Amino acid sequence: MEGEEDILDSPPPPGAPTSHLFEVRHTPHSGRAVFAVQDIPADTLVYLGDDLTLEVVLKEYRREVCGECFGYDRGRGLSVRDASVGFVFCSQDCKLKWCERVGELGVKTWTVVQTLVKDRSKEDSDMVDVGVPRPKAKEIRIAWEATTEQAASIRIAREADGDKSTDNGVKVTKQHRKAVQKALMQPISPDIMAFCVSGLLWKHNNPQDWDRFVALADDDTPYHSYDDLRAFTRTYLHMLAICPVTLLPHITPENLFMLSSRDSHNSFGIRSLEDEGSEFFGYGCWPSASYFNHSCGNNIEKQRVGRVWHFRAGRYIKQGDELCITYLSGEERQMSKGKRMKTLKTNWGFECQCERCEEM
Numbered sequence: 001m002e003g004e005e006d007i008l009d010s011p012p013p014p015g016a017p018t019s020h021l022f023e024v025r026h027t028p029h030s031g032r033a034v035f036a037v038q039d040i041p042a043d044t045l046v047y048l049g050d051d052l053t054l055e056v057v058l059k060e061y062r063r064e065v066c067g068e069c070f071g072y073d074r075g076r077g078l079s080v081r082d083a084s085v086g087f088v089f090c091s092q093d094c095k096l097k098w099c100e101r102v103g104e105l106g107v108k109t110w111t112v113v114q115t116l117v118k119d120r121s122k123e124d125s126d127m128v129d130v131g132v133p134r135p136k137a138k139e140i141r142i143a144w145e146a147t148t149e150q151a152a153s154i155r156i157a158r159e160a161d162g163d164k165s166t167d168n169g170v171k172v173t174k175q176h177r178k179a180v181q182k183a184l185m186q187p188i189s190p191d192i193m194a195f196c197v198s199g200l201l202w203k204h205n206n207p208q209d210w211d212r213f214v215a216l217a218d219d220d221t222p223y224h225s226y227d228d229l230r231a232f233t234r235t236y237l238h239m240l241a242i243c244p245v246t247l248l249p250h251i252t253p254e255n256l257f258m259l260s261s262r263d264s265h266n267s268f269g270i271r272s273l274e275d276e277g278s279e280f281f282g283y284g285c286w287p288s289a290s291y292f293n294h295s296c297g298n299n300i301e302k303q304r305v306g307r308v309w310h311f312r313a314g315r316y317i318k319q320g321d322e323l324c325i326t327y328l329s330g331e332e333r334q335m336s337k338g339k340r341m342k343t344l345k346t347n348w349g350f351e352c353q354c355e356r357c358e359e360m
C-alpha cells in the first residue's frame with residue numbers, strides 16, 4: 001500500500017484527523033488512509049482520538065462497566081448506581097460528567113428506555129449472527145418502507161401527548177393510539193435500542209458534528225441478518241412510542257440507517273484493558289480514529305484510556321509510510337493468514353491488502 005496514493009482534494013473530509021506528523025490520502029485499494037509526512041521515532045504519541053459519537057455498553061455489562069469512562073473492576077458491581085437510567089458509574093464525578101454530556105433530554109430519554117427494557121429482560125433477542133445471509137440494499141429499503149404507516153400514526157398520537165398541535169390539525173383517533181400499543185407489544189432488543197438512542201442523542205446534542213459521522217466509509221448492507229434488520233425497524237417504532245417528543249424529529253429511518261451504515265466499518269470495540277481485552281463491553285464510533293487502516297503488521301499501537309484512544313508509534317516509522325493499526329483482537333493477531341483474512345472479511349467486510357498479507 002505504498003507509493004500510488006493521492007493527496008486528498010483539499011479540504012480533507014470533516015472529522016479527518018490532523019497533525020504535523022501525518023496527512024490523510026487516498027490509496028488505490030483501501031480507501032483513505034493516514035501517511036507519515038516525516039520520520040516518526042518509536043513510541044511517539046502520534047494522535048489522540050477523543051471524539052466519541054455513538055457508544056454502546058452491552059446490557060450484560062451495564063452493572064459492571066462505568067457508563068462514562070468504561071472503568072471495570074473485574075466484574076464487581078460499581079459503587080455509583082443510577083437505576084432510573086440503567087447505568088452505573090465508578091464515581092460521582094463520572095456520573096456528573098455523564099449527566100452533563102447527555103443533557104436533560106438524554107436523562108429523560110434513558111429513563112423511559114430503562115423503564116421499558118427492565119421488565120422485559122427475557123425478551124433479549126440481541127445476538128451475533130455469524131454465517132447467515134445479510135439483507136440486500138433493496139430488501140432493507142422495503143423493510144423500512146413497511147414501517148411508514150404505523151410510524152405516522154405513532155407520531156400523531158405522541159405529538160398530541162406532547163401538547164403540540166399536529167401540523168395539519170389531524171385529530172388523534174383510537175387507531176393512532178393503537179399503533180403505539182401495537183409497537184410496544186413487539187419484542188425489545190436492548191442493545192440495539194442503546195445503539196439507536198445513543199447515536200440520536202449524540203446527533204441532537206452535536207448537530208454541528210453530524211457531517212463528521214456522515215463522511216465516514218459506508219456500508220450499504222450493514223444488517224447482519226434478517227432478524228437484525230427486523231430488530232432495527234421494531235426499535236424505530238419503540239423509540240417513536242416512548243422517547244420524549246423533542247427527540248421525535250431525529251427518529252427517522254434515514255438517521256437510523258445512517259448510524260448503522262457508518263458504524264459497520266468504523267466502530268471500535270470497547271474492551272477490558274487487562275487480559276488482552278478478553279472482555280468485550282461494547283463498542284463506539286470515534287470518527288477521527290476511523291481514518292487509520294488495518295495492517296496485520298501494524299506500526300501503530302492503539303490503546304484506550306477512558307473515552308480516548310491513544311495512537312503510538314510501535315516502531316520507527318519512515319516519512320511516506322502508511323500509519324496502520326490492527327483491527328484484530330489479541331488472540332486473533334496470532335492466527336494464520338487465512339484465518340485473519342476470514343475474520344477481517346466477516347467482521348469488517350474487506351479483503352486485507354496489507355503488506356504482510358500481500359507478501360506471503
Ligand SMILES: C[S@@+](CC[C@H](N)C(=O)[O-])C[C@H]1O[C@@H](n2cnc3c(N)ncnc32)[C@H](O)[C@@H]1O
Pocket residue numbers: 029030031032033216217265266289290291292293294295348349350351352353354
Ligand atoms: C475504519 S475504515 C478505515 C478508513 C477507510 N479506508 C476510509 O476511507 O474511510 C475501515 C475500512 O477501510 C478499508 N481498509 C482498512 N484496512 C484495510 C486493509 N488492510 N485492506 C483493505 N482495505 C482496508 C476497508 O474498506 C475497511 O472497511
